[in-house]
Amino acid sequence: MAALDNVRDTVEVANNAKYLVIPVKGGVTIYQGALVAVDANGYAIPGKKAAGITAAGRAEETADNAGGADGAISIKVSRGVFVWDNTATSANKVGAAHILKPCYIEDDQTVTALATGASIAGLVIDVDEGGVVVEINPALTAPAAGA
Structure with missing residues (x-):
């Protein structure tokens, strides 16, 4: 894409993207208030001692995917x-x-x-x-x- 040569209406993400909705890893339950991390495949998991995961924020709800497949449900996570x-x-x-x-x-x-x-x-x-x-x-x- 070329650089701008006129005005542009650049979209702003609501609330500075304070809230994320992330698909949950299969076989896990994340409790409301938990530190949520994202694994190497982009799925939300409960925070744990492990290399290669990324802290995402705090769980705003409980997400029970203990019997589900990867991404079967999603969780709302708050950054801050x-x-x-x-x-x-x-x-x-x-x-x-x-x-x-x-x-x-x-x-x-x-x-x-x-x-x-x-x-x-x-x-x-x-x-x-x-x-x-x-x-x-x-x-x-x-x-x-x-x-």
Whole structure:
């Protein structure tokens, strides 16, 4: 396509694409409020410790696809800044030193500072006794091997 030579009515996506509708992986249930990730094939899965998945956001509903095929149902996911549990492993806890740095998915409600074998949950915005405030940011990529 050639560059513009006149005005263009460029479509704006409603609410800055805050909400996504993603097909759900077969054989899984994602609970409302869970950290949702997308696998390598583009299906929504509950967040888990695994390399090669991408954090998508928070589940806005429960999606039970335990008996269904890949993509048989979809789930509404909200992108934004959410409070997740901090890992119980003291050596891998997210702390003040991690603010404005990535944290990693441990499970569908927990984040960790440990990058090994995990995918990025998002950017740490704050940490306190209530949990870890994380900006879900798919633009972040997994760390290089050995990181």
